[in-house]
Amino acid sequence: MNESDRMRNFTDLMASNKRLCKLVNNNRLFQKIESSLHQTLPVFLVAHTGLLAFENGILLIRVDNSNWAGKIRFYLPQLTQDLKKTYYFKGLKTIKVKIGPRYVAEIKTGKTRRKALPINAKKSLLETAESIQDPSLKKALNSLARH
Secondary structure, three states, X not given: OOHHHHHHHHHHHHHHOHHHHXXXXXXXXXXXXXXXXXXXXXXXXXXXXXXXXXEOOEEEEEEOOHHHHHHHHHHHHHHHHHHHOOOOOOOOOEEEEEXXXXXXXHHHHOOOOOOOOOHHHHHHHHHHHHHOOOHHHHHHHHHHHHO
16 A cells, blocks of 8 residues: 555545544644744753643643743743744633643653754754854754754
8 A cells, every 4th residue: 555545545534534533633733732832932941841731721731840840930921921922822811830741652652752843942053053163063053953
């Protein structure tokens, strides 16, 4: 079965199964909202946070431990202002922080999921690389920005 046949089968499955279609669409929306959150957060917090929910103007953010909870709470006033300017968080009223594991699937399977570097982090790495004279450091920063 080639790629075209697989896509046609997936499209047919989505068209015939409304619950699956809704689940896939909700997952895509969740990923877009989480990406928007991560692009707004300070870079050092991104790897330690995740979106749990956003309903009725309440954003629920997950952090790895109490240390990261304290750090993100320090940024909440500015984060709230910045998020309200984004498309997905226009109706944001409050942010709540919860401590919990990163991914349930990681705990059960031991597999890890690679996250994309936020746009502002990539931009910062590329700008820094441009200002560096050392060729090996410049190469390393550019390589890091590509991941």
